[in-house]
Amino acid sequence: MQRREFIKVAAGGVAMTAVSSLLGGAAWAAADKCIVPWSSDTPMVKREAKKGPFKIALSNSYIGNTWRTEMVQIAKSYTERPEVKPLIASFQATSSGNEVSAQIAQMNQMILSGVDAIIVNAASPTGLNSVIDQAVDAGILVVSFDNVVTTKKAILVNQDQYEMGKKWADFIVDKTGGKGNILVVRGVAGTFVDQERTRAANDIFGKHPDIKTTEVYGNWDDGTAQKVVANALAAGTKFDGVWSQGGDTGVVRAFQQAGLKIPPIAGEAENGFRKLDSELKFPMLSIGQSPALSALSIMVALDALQGKEVPQAVSAPLPIVTTDTLKEGTNFFPKIGDSFFTAISIPVCGLDFTAEQILKQKV
Amino acid sequence: MTTSRLAARVGAFTKHGVAVSYGLLVVLIVAAVIYNPAFASWGNIQAQLQIATFIGVIAIGQTLVILTGQIDLSVPWNLTFSSILMATLYGQGYGAVTAVGAALLVGIVVGLINAVGVAVFRLHSLVWTLGMNALLEGLTMVYTNGQPPDSTIPGFVRFLAVGHVGGFPVAPIVWAVFAAITIVVLARSRFGRFLYATGNNEPALFLSGIDSRIVYVGAFVASSVCAVLAGILLTGYASQTYLGMGNDYLLVPIAAVIIGGTNIMGGFGGYVGTIAGTLIVVLLQSILSVAQIGQAGKNIVFGVIIIALVLLYAREARPTD
Numbered sequence: 204m205q206r207r208e209f210i211k212v213a214a215g216g217v218a219m220t221a222v223s224s225l226l227g228g229a230a231w232a233a234a235d236k237c238i239v240p241w242s243s244d245t246p247m248v249k250r251e252a253k254k255g256p257f258k259i260a261l262s263n264s265y266i267g268n269t270w271r272t273e274m275v276q277i278a279k280s281y282t283e284r285p286e287v288k289p290l291i292a293s294f295q296a297t298s299s300g301n302e303v304s305a306q307i308a309q310m311n312q313m314i315l316s317g318v319d320a321i322i323v324n325a326a327s328p329t330g331l332n333s334v335i336d337q338a339v340d341a342g343i344l345v346v347s348f349d350n351v352v353t354t355k356k357a358i359l360v361n362q363d364q365y366e367m368g369k370k371w372a373d374f375i376v377d378k379t380g381g382k383g384n385i386l387v388v389r390g391v392a393g394t395f396v397d398q399e400r401t402r403a404a405n406d407i408f409g410k411h412p413d414i415k416t417t418e419v420y421g422n423w424d425d426g427t428a429q430k431v432v433a434n435a436l437a438a439g440t441k442f443d444g445v446w447s448q449g450g451d452t453g454v455v456r457a458f459q460q461a462g463l464k465i466p467p468i469a470g471e472a473e474n475g476f477r478k479l480d481s482e483l484k485f486p487m488l489s490i491g492q493s494p495a496l497s498a499l500s501i502m503v504a505l506d507a508l509q510g511k512e513v514p515q516a517v518s519a520p521l522p523i524v525t526t527d528t529l530k531e532g533t534n535f536f537p538k539i540g541d542s543f544f545t546a547i548s549i550p551v552c553g554l555d556f557t558a559e560q561i562l563k564q565k566v
Numbered sequence: 567m568t569t570s571r572l573a574a575r576v577g578a579f580t581k582h583g584v585a586v587s588y589g590l591l592v593v594l595i596v597a598a599v600i601y602n603p604a605f606a607s608w609g610n611i612q613a614q615l616q617i618a619t620f621i622g623v624i625a626i627g628q629t630l631v632i633l634t635g636q637i638d639l640s641v642p643w644n645l646t647f648s649s650i651l652m653a654t655l656y657g658q659g660y661g662a663v664t665a666v667g668a669a670l671l672v673g674i675v676v677g678l679i680n681a682v683g684v685a686v687f688r689l690h691s692l693v694w695t696l697g698m699n700a701l702l703e704g705l706t707m708v709y710t711n712g713q714p715p716d717s718t719i720p721g722f723v724r725f726l727a728v729g730h731v732g733g734f735p736v737a738p739i740v741w742a743v744f745a746a747i748t749i750v751v752l753a754r755s756r757f758g759r760f761l762y763a764t765g766n767n768e769p770a771l772f773l774s775g776i777d778s779r780i781v782y783v784g785a786f787v788a789s790s791v792c793a794v795l796a797g798i799l800l801t802g803y804a805s806q807t808y809l810g811m812g813n814d815y816l817l818v819p820i821a822a823v824i825i826g827g828t829n830i831m832g833g834f835g836g837y838v839g840t841i842a843g844t845l846i847v848v849l850l851q852s853i854l855s856v857a858q859i860g861q862a863g864k865n866i867v868f869g870v871i872i873i874a875l876v877l878l879y880a881r882e883a884r885p886t887d
Contacts, residue, residue, distance in 0.1 A: 266707065266712075267703055267707070267809055267810055268808075268809050268810050269712060269713060269714070269808065269809055271712075272707070272711070272712025272713065272809075273712070273713075275712075276712065389861075392860070392861030392862065393861070393862075417858065418858060418860070419855055420855075420861050422814070424810065424811075424813070424814070425804055425806065425808060425811075426800060426803070426804045426808075426811050426814065427814055429803070429804055430617050431855060433613050433616070433617070434613060434614075434617065434851075434852050434855060434856070435855065435856065436613075437604075437607070437609050437610035437612075437613035437614070438602055438604050438605070438610060438852075438856045439602070439604030439607065439610075452804075452806065453804060456804065456805060460728060461609070475717070475806060537716075538716055539713070539716060540713060540714045540715055540716050540717060540806065540807075540808070541716075541717050541805075541806040541808065542714060542806065542808035542809065543713060562711070562713055565711065566707055566711055566712040
């Protein structure tokens with residue numbers, strides 16, 4: 204059952220991104236807007252307007268990494284903003300762990316407590332569909348973000364993973380002149396995000412016959428990425444560029460430790476990666492999955508609850524930083540740990556947060 | 567069963583498991599060097615030993631615990647929590663000795679609690695240590711509020727993890743020292759014999775007047791301290807601590823122990839085999855990765871090797887009486 208459903212999800216996702224890459228130009232032309240439909244055929248959703256303030260609940264699955272904790276902290280910080288606070292009767296965030304059954308139980312509690320909207324980062328793309336159906340039947344708005352669900356009854360908010368992988372690959376092609384050995388550091392095997400990002404990389408690198416890629420799996424984890432990259436370097440290949448979708452601090456450290464010059468690296472948005480780049484000035488492109496997707500999801504939910512028309516699937520902008528646009532205290536933070544995710548703001552949506560605002564929130 | 571017969575059988579089996587695992591290791595090395603001569607380069611050997619150290623140190627503790635017929639599933643967050651504690655205390659201006667001492671103290675306490683569950687409450691470690699792992703994850707979240715501190719790492723921790731002495735990396739030397747101690751303790755000490763006896767036949771050990779609770783305390787505290795040591799080395803290697811840094815270190819060291827010929831039910835095996843098991847695991851990862859075998863292929867190869875060896879060892883270990 205799981206496999207069939209997984210294939211369905213994957214196929215759906217592929218179709219979705221295929222459409223969005225065809226229409227990519229149009230979507231990007233509208234990038235100065237905050238709430239952008241995923242593609243031209245994304246249906247719009249309009250609910251009967253309700254009067255606030257609203258009871259909002261955040262149902263999270265796994266909490267054991269910095270991205271997730273920041274995501275929860277940003278959501279809390281957002282609901283305390285002066286312009287948002289009057290709309291919020293209550294906000295509660297709970298994490299169930301990666302057990303689908305535990306998250307279902309958690310969402311059932313939320314339904315019973317009569318919330319107006321549930322924001323969900325799902326433990327499974329399909330496992331929560333039935334409880335989401337129940338919630339929607341009970342008149343509750345469900346917004347799914349980051350690890351999104353497949354049911355069309357939920358509003359989806361996410362960044363386009365294919366587009367992210369493509370931008371990284373374009374950068375590496377540009378910096379290497381379309382030739383040489385490229386190290387591809389993948390994420391967690393078998394996940395949708397890893398497949399989408401890597402598919403984009405292969406599509407771009409495949410157009411350049413003089414590019415030879417070597418793949419390793421870093422599991423989006425600094426320690427693991429450092430080990431596998433050290434390993435690849437020790438095997439004797441000289442790499443002209445690195446396309447890495449996570450664990451990038453470890454990637455840079457592996458090059459440092461091997462005593463090698465650091466090649467152009469396109470990667471995620473970890474604080475350590477950007478700190479190292481601000482010192483070492485290697486050519487860098489850093490694009491992150493933003494933990495502020497939680498705040499954007501709440502924003503979309505509040506719009507929808509008040510009767511505004513919103514897309515059923517929202518494509519969130521990609522926060523892009525290069526070596527030249529690094530700015531201390533804004534998009535990297537020397538005094539904070541390496542594993543901090545720096546993409547904490549989505550400026551086009553007015554979602555600007557400081558590290559202090561976020562970190563003072565209890566997880 | 568007399569002690570000498572027991573020892574003889576343990577010896578015979580250990581030799582067999584050790585022979586198989588070292589044979590496999592040699593085959594792997596030869597295959598790797600033929601496939602890519604750079605494998606034999608000093609740089610690559612250093613890199614492999616460096617990576618093997620983390621797994622090897624944790625596998626010391628797992629070997630001891632598995633010999634008693636138990637397992638320690640609290641390694642990942644024990645490693646993470648103690649490392650973050652060390653880095654935080656050091657960052658707050660406590661000395662390196664205090665910081666590392668506090669981490670080791672956490673290891674001892676966690677080991678003691680693990681042992682109490684198994685030895686006093688007679689619960690299986692599978693459940694008890696898994697609970698401990700969850701508890702430590704929660705503690706880590708409360709302690710850090712989700713954000714581990716900035717990466718200020720004591721200099722000597724960096725030295726232990728990535729330093730060199732006379733052109734030789736320090737981390738594998740650290741591992742070699744602990745490995746030698748472990749091998750001697752297992753082969754020569756009363757504690758070592760009691761470990762095997764506990765895994766083989768705990769009631770018999772009890773009837774011969776030995777308190778097996780002490781044996782469990784020794785095994786679990788050793789395992790927990792090994793996890794902390796590996797965490798400290800890993801912190802030096804990565805120059806940072808982060809949530810989930812221990813996630814990779816639950817099953818791989820256990821696989822190393824099993825591949826090295828130690829019986830998962832306890833009573834047979836030893837650390838000499840685990841060393842081979844550790845190197846096999848690390849080399850195999852490396853070879854498959856350099857040969858561009860995808861993650862699925864890697865998992866299949868690992869699965870096949872573990873299943874094949876467990877079957878082989880199980881046949882050999884089947885009691886004849």
